[in-house]
Amino acid sequence: MLAAEQAVATPPPSVAAKTSAVACRNVSMRFITDRRTVTALENISFSVERGGFLSLLGPSGCGKSTLLRIVADLVAPTTGQVSVLGMSPQQAREQRSLGFVFQDAALLPWRTALQNVELPAEVGGLRRRPSGAPTPRELLKLVGLEGWEQSFPHELSGGMRQRVSIARALLGGPRLLLMDEPFGALDEITRDRLNEELRRIWLETGTTILFVTHSVYEAMFLGEEVLVMAADPGRVREIVPIALPRERDLSIRETEPFMRVAAKLRGLLGRGTP
Amino acid sequence: MTASDIAPDLGRDLARDIAAAEAAWHRARQREVWRRRLLPAAGIGAALAIWAALVYGLKVPPFIAPSPLLVATTLYAKLDVLMVNLVPTAIEAVSGFLLGNLTAILIATVFVHKKTMEEAFFPVVVVINTIPVVAKAPILVLLLGNGMEPKIAIAALICFFPTLVNMVRGLESVNPQAMELMRVLSASKREVFFKLRLYNSLPYLFSALKISASTSVIGAIVGEWVGSTYGIGALIIQAMYNFDSAMLYATVIVGSVFSVVFFLVISFAERMIVRWQAPVGH
Numbered sequence: 001m002l003a004a005e006q007a008v009a010t011p012p013p014s015v016a017a018k019t020s021a022v023a024c025r026n027v028s029m030r031f032i033t034d035r036r037t038v039t040a041l042e043n044i045s046f047s048v049e050r051g052g053f054l055s056l057l058g059p060s061g062c063g064k065s066t067l068l069r070i071v072a073d074l075v076a077p078t079t080g081q082v083s084v085l086g087m088s089p090q091q092a093r094e095q096r097s098l099g100f101v102f103q104d105a106a107l108l109p110w111r112t113a114l115q116n117v118e119l120p121a122e123v124g125g126l127r128r129r130p131s132g133a134p135t136p137r138e139l140l141k142l143v144g145l146e147g148w149e150q151s152f153p154h155e156l157s158g159g160m161r162q163r164v165s166i167a168r169a170l171l172g173g174p175r176l177l178l179m180d181e182p183f184g185a186l187d188e189i190t191r192d193r194l195n196e197e198l199r200r201i202w203l204e205t206g207t208t209i210l211f212v213t214h215s216v217y218e219a220m221f222l223g224e225e226v227l228v229m230a231a232d233p234g235r236v237r238e239i240v241p242i243a244l245p246r247e248r249d250l251s252i253r254e255t256e257p258f259m260r261v262a263a264k265l266r267g268l269l270g271r272g273t274p
Numbered sequence: 275m276t277a278s279d280i281a282p283d284l285g286r287d288l289a290r291d292i293a294a295a296e297a298a299w300h301r302a303r304q305r306e307v308w309r310r311r312l313l314p315a316a317g318i319g320a321a322l323a324i325w326a327a328l329v330y331g332l333k334v335p336p337f338i339a340p341s342p343l344l345v346a347t348t349l350y351a352k353l354d355v356l357m358v359n360l361v362p363t364a365i366e367a368v369s370g371f372l373l374g375n376l377t378a379i380l381i382a383t384v385f386v387h388k389k390t391m392e393e394a395f396f397p398v399v400v401v402i403n404t405i406p407v408v409a410k411a412p413i414l415v416l417l418l419g420n421g422m423e424p425k426i427a428i429a430a431l432i433c434f435f436p437t438l439v440n441m442v443r444g445l446e447s448v449n450p451q452a453m454e455l456m457r458v459l460s461a462s463k464r465e466v467f468f469k470l471r472l473y474n475s476l477p478y479l480f481s482a483l484k485i486s487a488s489t490s491v492i493g494a495i496v497g498e499w500v501g502s503t504y505g506i507g508a509l510i511i512q513a514m515y516n517f518d519s520a521m522l523y524a525t526v527i528v529g530s531v532f533s534v535v536f537f538l539v540i541s542f543a544e545r546m547i548v549r550w551q552a553p554v555g556h
Contacts, residue, residue, distance in 0.1 A: 106451035
């Protein structure tokens with residue numbers, strides 16, 4: 001186990017890699033360009049417990065998407081340790097433990113909604129297919145698209161396409177779902193409804209979720225915790241626990257405790273900009 | 275669905291208004307369909323009329339330019355000769371089309387997977403493509419003899435370049451997020467090719483195939499100009515030397531009708547295969 005070796009090599013581990021779904025320690029990311037070296041992330045440390053829901057909130061260019069892509073093994077950090085489900089990000093990816101939802105639904109236009117959801121089962125040699133895991137049809141039903149199985153992406157609205165992509169990410173029962181501003185391109189009404197449904201899906205599936213957004217309300221409504229980031233260089237400003245009931249509906253955004261925390265988050269974001 | 279299905283509870287007046295609006299919409303649509311059929315026909319008719327008027331009005335002698343009527347009678351009278359000569363040209367064009375496009379698809383696949391190959395050989399392909407067809411034809415006749423082979427080779431060379439360029443582009447211009455999705459799913463290169471790149475390239479491939487469908491016929495005809503005794507190209511040269519303008523025009527018409535039919539076959543295949551919306555904005 002790579003995570004165990006790392007723990008031995010760098011004592012004492014401040015983050016418990018074994019019990020957490022994601023643990024990052026001193027993660028930095030630098031990009032070298034012709035003119036200068038850009039520090040996208042500097043000394044990021046955080047962890048999410050299994051079954052948790054962490055929102056990554058920050059202004060554009062603070063590296064929150066980069067952080068998510070490091071966890072998904074789409075890019076490698078310059079320095080620092082990352083543990084995903086007690087493994088290295090690469091092992092977690094190769095064991096197909098991850099689901100990823102992109103900002104643009106990234107559906108394959110030549111496949112129907114159902115065929116798009118089936119894609120993960122056709123590639124990469126899906127090794128672990130837990131018995132009792134939901135079928136593609138059940139997943140489409142879970143995201144509220146029963147009856148749309150045979151529709152092509154261009155026949156679906158933006159919100160419906162994003163639902164298909166969520167169903168696709170859930171195929172095979174991933175233990176970690178990474179979402180990179182999935183509702184950023186949608187109108188507010190659709191976004192609100194999908195926020196409620198994502199909360200419900202999280203409660204039903206028990207999957208750990210990391211959710212990148214630049215909306216204070218979305219971050220708070222969805223997350224059990226909000227990791228507030230600052231830009232230039234990208235760093236952790238504060239991790240704010242959200243003490244709201246597990247069962248939430250959108251009206252919670254009008255309540256006094258919600259608004260108080262929202263004001264605090266906005267303050268943290270404000271201090272981050274130079 | 276009729277208006278009363280949609281709105282059973284509405285007043286009869288409203289239902290009648292909706293029905294009237296639907297009828298008007300269908301009439302307008304029908305008119306549009308007829309417009310699209312009739313206008314091109316009217317255009318072709320007008321062009322023929324102007325041609326006839328010029329030939330008769332200016333008293334152009336038949337060895338310089340024929341009247342449309344003379345071309346039509348020649349087409350009818352010499353149809354057997356024309357068809358006998360169309361067969362080899364069609365075989366050359368279609369074989370060249372298949373050979374050139376298959377090679378282009380294969381090489382595009384290699385280029386996409388081996389960047390080094392693309393960087394080394396793409397300039398060579400560009401240079402070969404800059405040689406005009408009429409200059410390539412004698413070279414290939416010397417190399418391949420006087421049979422069908424050099425004609426097929428010319429048709430293939432003409433098809434090759436646009437398909438190679440479009441196919442490389444189609445295989446490479448995959449949505450970057452779809453590529454990242456494949457990585458998250460740990461898909462192999464082979465899976466990425468067959469599940470993603472190949473489908474993505476189809477709209478690009480068909481644009482190229484539609485161009486090649488007509489250019490492959492041009493290639494075969496140009497090939498026949500250089501020392502051939504059969505085929506549409508040979509007939510064109512013979513008719514020109516004999517000042518038989520009516521036969522020349524009839525031959526050209528047979529050649530271009532074949533091109534159009536070939537093009538339509540490819541367009542039909544495209545509509546059958548590329549059933550999803552083509553990517554826009556690329």
